[in-house]
């Protein structure tokens with residue numbers, strides 16, 4: 001079977017991890033500082049703070065921005081559950097807004113309308129599947145409404161919009177280094193910001209509110225990344241651009257090679273640098289397509305089969321009163337096919353042929 005992900009480990013990764021294990025620095029040492037500095041330089045942002053995963057990166061961002069229990073936070077229901085869970089972790093309330101069905105990203109007209117209707121404190125936008133939304137327009141909308149903007153970049157390391165890097169436009173950017181991400185470490189995360197005071201607050205938050213020695217100014221968390229993972233993060237970061245280019249080349253080949261009236265390709269915004277964390281087709285006969293691919297040795301995945309507010313966990317909290325018709329339709333049609341740097345040319349061609357052969 002061609003899998004949905006195939007992480008690559010090279011000699012350089014093994015050397016970096018081994019060197020760190022023998023260095024005697026296992027926590028918050030020089031590898032973490034170097035990873036943060038290199039990540040900040042890659043994005044062109046003043047501060048990058050390493051944390052244990054993308055979920056706590058979001059939690060840190062929301063707390064750092066001063067979110068209070070009961071505050072309302074606008075976000076998308078078509079994302080991994082962590083996006084809205086981080087809002088609930090602050091005892092705040094997610095307000096779900098519909099997506100644009102062509103891009104799968106937050107519908108900015110719906111955002112504008114919601115900002116005028118609800119007392120919103122923050123917006124968490126997700127640059128889903130590797131594509132940024134029109135984050136410049138969104139920043140403008142947030143500024144006008146005096147609302148904080150968090151970019152959830154768990155799926156968009158290296159993505160751009162009008163030349164702006166994901167994670168550099170909002171008040172805070174958050175990243176995940178989960179095993180299948182464009183920058184994979186296993187588990188890990190990063191928060192990014194240009195704001196010195198906010199960075200200092202978030203650095204304190206991830207270290208039990210520590211201000212020095214055994215002094216603690218407020219109740220914080222232990223969200224620190226280990227040096228061993230930071231060492232791996234550095235070698236993976238060095239290969240991020242190359243990996244993203246390979247993803248883009250595969251996406252171009254899919255777009256040229258798959259010409260099937262039953263399948264709709266992902267829509268790429270004119271000024272977006274899409275890094276194809278996922279290549280997500282739309283098909284009204286999705287289960288037939290998935291079975292057709294499986295019989296030809298090709299894995300695929302429904303990302304996501306359900307919206308956040310449709311989950312049992314959210315229904316139990318009384319958060320099922322939302323209605324986002326585009327997002328609801330999309331969950332019944334999306335199917336992601338393999339796309340990652342280690343996918344071989346012959347596998348790409350096998351996937352194209354299988355998609356071409358699909359009919360009812």
Ligand SMILES: Cc1ncc(COP(=O)(O)O)c(C=O)c1O
Nearest residue numbers: 053054055080082083154176178
């Ligand atoms: C959009 C999005 N946000 C947040 C997260 C959470 O990241 P992590 O799994 O590192 O906690 C993920 C991870 O899958 C994600 O895809």
